[in-house]
Amino acid sequence: MSTAYTNNSEPTVELSGLLAAIRDRRATVGIIGLGYVGLPLALTAVKAGFTVLGFDINETHVAQLNRRESYIGHIPSGQVAEAVEQGRLEATADFDRLGEPDAILICVPTPLTKHREPDLSYVEASARMIARRLRKGQLIVLESTTYPGTTEEVLKPILEATGLKCGTDFFLAFSPEREDPGNPDFSTSTIPKVIGGDGSDALALADALYSQLVVTTVPVSSAATAEAVKLTENIFRAVNIALVNELKVVYAAMGIDVWEVIDAAKTKPFGFMPFYPGPGLGGHCIPIDPFYLTWKAREFDITTRFIELAGEINTRMPYYVVDRLAEAVDRTGKAFSGSRILIVGIAYKKNVGDMRESPSLKLIELIEARGARTEYFDPYVPVIPMTREHAGLAGRRSVELNAATLADYDAVLVATDHDNVDYRLIAESGTLIVDTRNALLRAGLHGSHIVKA
Known part of the structure; x- marks a missing residue:
């Protein structure tokens, strides 16, 4: 020691x-x-x-x-x-x-x-x-x-x-x-x-x-x-996640799969560390901690432009995902307003029931603001708890995931990639799947009805 x-x-x-x-x-x-x-x-x-x-x-x-x-x-x-x-x-x-x-x-x-x-x-x-x-x-x-x-x-x-x-x-x-x-x-x-x-x-x-x-x-x-060590650890993650989120948007416009790019890039044995995009940041640390430093830096007349830009990019991700979801639904001939959307995964990260700052809550509010209806499935969160920023969603309950219910939704949005979700069932029974985590491809599932966002 x-x-x-x-x-x-x-x-x-x-x-x-x-x-x-x-x-x-x-x-x-x-x-x-x-x-x-x-x-x-x-x-x-x-x-x-x-x-x-x-x-x-x-x-x-x-x-x-x-x-x-x-x-x-x-x-x-x-x-x-x-x-x-x-x-x-x-x-x-x-x-x-x-x-x-x-x-x-x-x-x-x-x-x-x-x-x-x-x-x-x-x-x-x-x-x-x-x-x-x-x-x-x-x-x-x-x-x-x-x-x-x-x-x-x-x-x-x-x-x-x-x-x-x-x-x-x-x-x-x-x-x-x-x-x-x-x-x-x-x-x-x-x-x-x-x-x-x-x-x-x-x-x-x-x-x-x-x-x-x-x-x-x-x-x-x-x-x-x-105190600075802890902030540095989480700012490092926030900035790199923002980078791959921005690359996701750019590469999607070019018809390039960002997950394929990252998987290939990480084979380099030096000088590269893989980070992965998502529907937005969640948890108590990464969405919050960088702003503790930006606030304190103003006391010293310093502007933390790089950190703040990363925060802006990550904050915009739920909006980007909902735009992609709406476009995918529209292409099926169904109006997004009035459509039924099932969100798979309401926790902020896989395999836990932690709801702190979960981007799924923001996704629900954005989808419903555009006239669509939402329900969710999450094996770790049977009921949405009370949260400071999304109190109106408290008390909603997870639905069952089966072939009959999946067929009733106009789209399934995979927001959290829990390991114990039956993605094959989703791929076979869902009419349209919008995947923000690359979960279906990682499970070996393909199809023209599977869209990445």
Whole structure:
């Protein structure tokens, strides 16, 4: 393990006591936010031998966890049950208990406002709740993705308003989450963890904790650097996805299949990394994180034109897909207005039920705004949950996928390429299929009624 920190001063009682408790795994770990990041982290900490106290405002989720049940599809209830039965995992909605943990890890959402500005309300609320019970000898770590400077400029003042001093009485660090829900190849414990501290003591403590949870840690010089690392990772992905989305539009106009181009290009053993187009960006990271940096950059009179252009391209993809869908329906002799469209896949990515920022929700609204009717099928999302931006779609239910129902639709739009969807049934029973993920060709299915978008 590398160490980017040095400290030649005499350790305080708070530092030495907390460091010993972490190394001996006597420390209690508190986790605020038990969602797609917080719950896997809690189970990882339990597996490493720590006792975990999880905090969440969703009392239904708290009750489910304490009943040994998981509410996240790719996390088996058996893992939750084992942790609870060992007496090492407890969930609570009582934030007055924040004085109990020795280390508190903040895993709350950091969305954008309607004006594409950072919404740190969940982070700030968490900091204020911690401050009410903050005691000497606690380590506070922010994991939520945010702009460089948040840990020291936002969290630290709230916590120090208690009269306790950061770096002496309590310790503050940032370690960005790197979860990829549903990825069978990587879990919380097998992904390297970047760590930045507000001072060398905080870095040492955070490194001591995470080095027992994950395969390796990557200490960096500051919390702001760690915050920048996370943004850089997701901006890299957003920009490259925008590039292939733009290439898709250009090559389609030329009669060239962008997926064939990418598959051929990736045979080059150096200098090329494949990214794939889609109907738009989804998830909590890639559609949002780049705008955290563009917002912060304005403070320094810097315009992030490249990042903003990528955002514009990706944001336009649902509109492009709906245009292609309407054109394909019109060519069959059926007016798009009044047609029936089945959307296959409502989650933002394959093989999970995660609906955060799913482009499928935007697709539904755009299609229906043009007079068509939509229904959806998704084996992971039986009911569309309430979302901030698409509240009017909450409560809609997935239909059954069979030959009879498929024949009743004027078009099937493949928006998410779940592995457990019967694409052969879709190809054989659907009259028109518009595929945004190249799912049917990858399944070896061809036909003049299959259109790519």
